[in-house]
Amino acid sequence: MSVASASTTKATAHSAKAVIAAPKVPNAAAIKKEYGGQSITFIGDSVGGGHTRDMALAKQFSKDTGITVKVVPHPTASDASYSQLARVFTSHGSSFDVAMIDVVWPGAFAPYLVDLGPKLGKQAKLHAAGIVANDTVEGRLVAMPWFGDFGILYYRTDLLKKYGYSKPPTSWAQLFSMAKKIQTGEQAANPQFSGFVFQGNSYEGLTCDSLEWIASSGGGQFIDKGKVTINNAKAASILNLFRANIGVTTPRGVTSYQEGEAHTAFVTGNAAFMRNWPYAYSIAADPKQSKVVGKFNVTTLPHGPGGAPVGTVGGWQLAVNKYSKHPDAAIEFVRYMTSPAVEAFDAITNTNVPTIPAVAKMPAVVKANPYLKPQIATVARVTRPARYLGTHYNEGSKIIYQGISQILNGQDANSVLPSIQSKLDRLVK
Known part of the structure; x- marks a missing residue:
């Protein structure tokens, strides 16, 4: 995409954000008659514009159905969010009714979640079959797909041109070489400028990022x-x-850095390259938040020697707490939030990846989300090892990201990887 067309896309996304209203709730009258006056709590998003989206949708749902929805953002780090939910579930608590859960959590939380199949099974068929299968545990649909994710590379089109590059990097070595040249040039006027930013903190995001580095270099998937x-x-x-x-x-x-620190560096004009999720596109494209509108684009992440580009599978599901005092009202909220109209609204206003294939192909959605174009959206997806770690996933991921953090902070990988290997071996066996 040219810089001009990228600028047009961003302007479109921004204008769409300004004019698109939250969709109305289908069958609202029947829901209101049955459950109006009830109150539920939703543990929602906290990254990028997610909380603003959640508030707008909850407000519309409450207005149409008479069901009051209290929205509480989860901790920004995925593993901290896991711990928060686990504490409530294991104590059989009812402090929340609906929660967004990471794509790797259904197996661990299944015993505490309502089977949504009887009421939402028909709607689930609209979503990608692979994600629905991921959310089905022992025949029970314990969560509904909400939005997907995969890692992508953001880059400054203006700076690539300025420093003589005709296209973004395809290998990690090339990325670091280009980043160094651009950084050296830009720091003369802006000492805060860096070549490349990513999620390097010791948390779940580092598991996702490092999986991309390793898998794209032929090193497997942990x-x-x-x-x-x-x-x-x-x-x-x-x-x-x-x-x-x-x-x-x-x-x-x-x-x-977690997601927020990375996107802040990029949208304030202080980085040439960024690894992040698609949500950051809406922020970089928003003139109210970004200094790089019309000056950036996205592509697949680079790869190592002899490897190929990959993107870590991310994404979030909506689940209903088995101990909810108002499970049926909660299910109706999930029905609304995972509907085609809401997925389209989310994709256009917050650049989140639809889990409904038909929505992902809508012209307005593709126009606002260049990462949905085939050359990017068809990148090989790699998955974190939740299927092998099961209820020990959070523990296993912690072993991975703490070990990778040691490497990023100065230790040779050859001295750290044997320890990660032995600790994971104990969990798997």
């Missing part, structure tokens, strides 16, 4: 076919490449 594989030469090589670039082409503080 656990492959039930066997822990992270301790291998290709994994060590790419991790050491990233270690060598901390404080060189990245800010030294990138090891404390």
Whole structure:
């Protein structure tokens, strides 16, 4: 896409954001008659414009149905959100009725969730079959797909042109080389400028990012076919490449960055490249929040020697707490939030990936979300090892991201990976 067409797309996305209203609730009269006056609490989003979206949708739902919805944003770090929900579930608490849960959590939380199949099974058929299968545990539909995610590369089109590059990097080595050249040039006028930012903090986001680095370099996906594989030469090589670039082409503080810190650096004009999720597109395209409107584009992430681009599968589902005092009202809220109209609204206003294939193909949705174009959207997806770790997923991911954090903070990957391997082996066996 040219800079001009990228600018047009961003302007379209921004104008759409300004004029599109939250969809009305279908069959609202019947819902109001049955459940009007009840109150439910929704543990919702906290990243990017997610909370603003949740508030707008909850307000519309309450207005149409008479069901009051209290929206509480979850902690920004996914693993902290997991712990919050786990505490309530294990105590059989009813402090919330609906919660957004990460794509890797259905197996762990299934015993505490309502089977949505009887009421939402028909609507579930509209969503991608693979995600529905992920959300089905022992024949029970314990969550409904809400929006998807995969890692993508954001880059400054104006700076690539300024420094003589005709296209974005395709390899990690090329990215660091380009980042260094651009950073050196830009820091003369802006000492805060960095070549590349990503999610380097010791949290779930680092598990996602490092999976992309390793898998795109032929180093596997941490656990492959039930066997822990992270301790291998290709994994060590790419991790050491990233270690060598901390404080060189990245800010030294990138090891404390989560999604928000990364997108802030990029949209304020202080980074040439950024790894992030699609939600950040709406922020970078918004003149009220961004200094790079019309000056950026997105593409697939780079790859290592002999590898191919990949994107970590992310995404969020909506689930109903089995201990809710108003489960039926909660199910109606989930029905609304996972409907085609709401998915289209979310994609256009907040650039989240639809889980309904028909919505992802809508012209207005594609226009607002360039990452849905085939050359980006068809990138190979890699999954975190939730299927192998089961209820131990959070523990296993912590082993991974804490180990990777040690590497980014200076330790040689060859001295850290054996420890990660042995700890994961104990969990898998």
